[in-house]
Amino acid sequence: VRTSQIYVRDTTPVSPYALMLFGGALSAERLRSARARRANGQCTARAAEGISSDTTLTVDGWIKFRVPRRVEQLMIDLRSQLDRLLQQKMLNPSIQLTEAGSGLLVAITALLASPPPGA
Numbered sequence: 001v002r003t004s005q006i007y008v009r010d011t012t013p014v015s016p017y018a019l020m021l022f023g024g025a026l027s028a029e030r031l032r033s034a035r036a037r038r039a040n041g042q043c044t045a046r047a048a049e050g051i052s053s054d055t056t057l058t059v060d061g062w063i064k065f066r067v068p069r070r071v072e073q074l075m076i077d078l079r080s081q082l083d084r085l086l087q088q089k090m091l092n093p094s095i096q097l098t099e100a101g102s103g104l105l106v107a108i109t110a111l112l113a114s115p116p117p118g119a
Contacts, residue, residue: 015116017114019059020057020065021079024059024060026057026058026076028057054069078104082108085105
């Protein structure tokens with residue numbers, strides 16, 4: 001039977017951490033969201049100052065995750081370091097990982113093995 005519909009049986013669950021680390025481009029939307037709320041008159045005094053406790057991380061421009069502000073910068077930094085390490089390895093496959101690179105992979109492995117918040 002052929003169909004153009006997508007069914008749940010056609011999907012695979014993926015950890016939010018895996019999507020943030022290995023998905024498309026990762027971006028943060030905290031400032032834009034605060035400005036949008038301010039423009040609509042829906043912000044608190046704290047949000048108006050740009051001090052929000054949560055922010056939105058977006059993968060590939062459409063997959064959105066609401067995360068605490070402190071997690072936002074950690075994930076962006078981790079992703080940046082991982083991208084840099086992978087690019088170095090692709091350019092020169094024979095290079096050995098430095099201690100920092102090995103530490104990064106240990107941290108990523110631990111993160112991916114841990115249950116996501118709220119799970």
